[in-house]
Amino acid sequence: MGHGFSTLFYKEVLRFWKVASQTVGAPVLTALLYLLIFSHVLAGHVQVHGVVYTAFLIPGLVMMSVLQNAFANSSSSLIQSKVTGNIVFVLLPPISYLEFYLAYVLASVVRGLVVGAGVLLATFWFAPLDFAEPWWIVVFALMGGAILGSLGVIAGIWADKFDQLAAFQNFLIMPLTFLSGVFYSVHSLPPFWQQVSHWNPVFYMIDGFRHGFFGVSDASPWLSLAVVGSCLAVLTVFTLNLLKRGYKLRA
Amino acid sequence: MSAAIRITQVSKCFGSVRALDHVDLEVQRGEFFGLLGPNGAGKTTLISALAGLVRADAGSLNVMGHDVQLDYRAARRLLGVVPQELVFDPFFTVRESLKIQSGYFGIRDNDNWIDEILENLGLTSKANANMRMLSGGMKRRVLVAQALVHRPPVIVLDEPTAGVDVELRQTLWAFIRRLNEAGHTIVLTTHYLEEAENLCNRIAMLKAGRVVALDTTAQLLRRFSTHCLRMRTDGAMPVELARDAAQNGGWWSLPFDAFDQVEPMLARIRAAGCRIDDLEIGKPDLEEVFVRVMQGQHEGQAG
Numbered sequence: 157m158g159h160g161f162s163t164l165f166y167k168e169v170l171r172f173w174k175v176a177s178q179t180v181g182a183p184v185l186t187a188l189l190y191l192l193i194f195s196h197v198l199a200g201h202v203q204v205h206g207v208v209y210t211a212f213l214i215p216g217l218v219m220m221s222v223l224q225n226a227f228a229n230s231s232s233s234l235i236q237s238k239v240t241g242n243i244v245f246v247l248l249p250p251i252s253y254l255e256f257y258l259a260y261v262l263a264s265v266v267r268g269l270v271v272g273a274g275v276l277l278a279t280f281w282f283a284p285l286d287f288a289e290p291w292w293i294v295v296f297a298l299m300g301g302a303i304l305g306s307l308g309v310i311a312g313i314w315a316d317k318f319d320q321l322a323a324f325q326n327f328l329i330m331p332l333t334f335l336s337g338v339f340y341s342v343h344s345l346p347p348f349w350q351q352v353s354h355w356n357p358v359f360y361m362i363d364g365f366r367h368g369f370f371g372v373s374d375a376s377p378w379l380s381l382a383v384v385g386s387c388l389a390v391l392t393v394f395t396l397n398l399l400k401r402g403y404k405l406r407a
Numbered sequence: 408m409s410a411a412i413r414i415t416q417v418s419k420c421f422g423s424v425r426a427l428d429h430v431d432l433e434v435q436r437g438e439f440f441g442l443l444g445p446n447g448a449g450k451t452t453l454i455s456a457l458a459g460l461v462r463a464d465a466g467s468l469n470v471m472g473h474d475v476q477l478d479y480r481a482a483r484r485l486l487g488v489v490p491q492e493l494v495f496d497p498f499f500t501v502r503e504s505l506k507i508q509s510g511y512f513g514i515r516d517n518d519n520w521i522d523e524i525l526e527n528l529g530l531t532s533k534a535n536a537n538m539r540m541l542s543g544g545m546k547r548r549v550l551v552a553q554a555l556v557h558r559p560p561v562i563v564l565d566e567p568t569a570g571v572d573v574e575l576r577q578t579l580w581a582f583i584r585r586l587n588e589a590g591h592t593i594v595l596t597t598h599y600l601e602e603a604e605n606l607c608n609r610i611a612m613l614k615a616g617r618v619v620a621l622d623t624t625a626q627l628l629r630r631f632s633t634h635c636l637r638m639r640t641d642g643a644m645p646v647e648l649a650r651d652a653a654q655n656g657g658w659w660s661l662p663f664d665a666f667d668q669v670e671p672m673l674a675r676i677r678a679a680g681c682r683i684d685d686l687e688i689g690k691p692d693l694e695e696v697f698v699r700v701m702q703g704q705h706e707g708q709a710g
């Protein structure tokens with residue numbers, strides 16, 4: 157990886173950091189509001205895996221923030237560059253499609269981790285948290301961020317207009333993240349919805365991530381790792397292929 | 408030594424629009440080359456194909472011997488493109504934009520060269536201004552600067568003076584001329600034909616995706632006649648004279664090669680009862696040649 161890659165990565169990080177109140181502050185506040193409302197309503201009524209509900213909820217919210225913001229970073233950067241036309245600045249230089257992909261995805265991961273860390277810091281006081289098996293926390297945060305960062309690259313390249321991107325976000329990303337056990341354990345669902353959840357890759361990202369905190373989870377973290385790893389591999393190959401062909405970027 | 412730019416049999420369609428139709432073009436190193444043509448002729452498409460922003464359907468494009476697809480890294484490093492559209496990244500200042508652009512080309516410490524570009528384009532005082540705050544002309548200057556950060560030996564400017572004031576035009580051309588004298592190859596598109604006439608040593612004219620004229624500027628200017636008689640009339644012009652003439656507003660430009668042709672032309676005009684309001688004799692300018700080349704092609708297609 158050359159200096160072209162590191163510059164593009166740096167530029168992508170700088171881009172969100174310059175407007176951190178919107179790109180970091182706002183999502184942290186949103187997560188905090190979820191926590192206040194849901195824990196107020198449900199705490200005392202619900203215990204999951206023998207953990208108090210608020211403590212159960214926090215890792216879910218952290219991971220949801222990581223995922224949504226990783227997606228938002230690459231997708232919004234690309235669509236803005238396309239709509240304003242300044243995408244030419246990265247298409248004219250000798251940057252390979254692999255460098256292009258890695259720069260956008262890694263910057264998305266960074267944004268996801270920064271927001272995730274912010275959410276963790278902001279919510280940390282509300283309930284006792286363990287860090288039972290911290291390596292799982294790291295692994296799933298990185299891989300989940302990379303997966304959503306890749307999806308963001310795909311959506312940003314595919315969409316020609318902001319409303320198409322919004323549709324991608326509202327009809328795919330939001331349902332996948334919300335129906336993934338952020339707010340509940342899927343074991344508390346009726347059998348049919350349990351089945352459905354097991355087809356949602358985001359379920360494994362959140363379940364594996366949560367395993368890192370409590371050492372217990374709905375699925376084995378190894379199974380989650382396999383599912384999440386396969387998703388990342390498939391998406392990486394798919395996105396690299398789009399970029400190699402110049403899909404929608406080089407007419 | 409390979410040509411600065413070699414374009415061989417390049418075609419490109421957008422749906423049913425044939426933007427480029429078997430274009431052949433070679434620009435030698437050190438040339439100041441003009442690419443002219445009416446709106447929609449395919450100039451930007453050709454430049455985009457050269458820059459790898461658009462993929463040609465057929466044919467090949469080389470920058471200093473490097474194929475723009477197969478050897479794109481080398482080709483892009485050798486090429487600096489000023490896009491036609493006034494684009495900018497609103498997140499950054501002028502200097503940040505230039506540093507980032509340098510980085511994309513793998514250049515780390517470029518401050519001296521960046522300062523020199525800023526100075527030459529009259530941007531020094533704006534170096535730390537946010538791109539959003541700049542006027543259109545200032546943004547255009549930054550666009551030129553961004554194309555030069557990696558000191559490309561081949562520089563392509565797609566209408567760099569559109570919407571730009573006289574002062575910048577002069578500073579810009581003085582700078583580009585110096586780069587040309589220092590050995591950089593320059594390719595320029597513009598709709599200001601006077602600019603092209605003064606700057607370019609060779610010119611290609613494009614129409615509907617095809618090269619319809621390609622010659623040195625001097626030869627091109629003599630293409631239809633060595634001289635011309637320009638006059639403003641009350642509007643009318645005898646048909647046999649109008650056929651070879653170019654019209655621009657109220658002005659007619661009648662080509663001729665020998666001075667003894669002048670009197671018979673004037674006699675015919677007088678005989679037709681046209682009033683002459685103004686009259687001058689001169690050499691054909693590029694605009695007249697351009698108009699006739701474009702007309703000629705039209706007739707050729709119709710027939």
Ligand SMILES: Nc1ncnc2c1ncn2[C@@H]1O[C@H](COP(=O)(O)OP(=O)(O)OP(=O)(O)O)[C@@H](O)[C@H]1O
Nearest residue numbers: 407421424426444445446447448449450451452453
């Ligand atoms: N991305 C695109 N999609 C569809 N059609 C296109 C696209 N780009 C260019 N065209 C068409 O190709 C033709 C050539 O356009 P091009 O922009 O190359 O012309 P040009 O010579 O640069 O014109 P101008 O002087 O107006 O800049 C036009 O008919 C244009 O509508």
Ligand SMILES: [Mg+2]
Nearest residue numbers: 450451452491
């Ligand atoms: Mg154009």
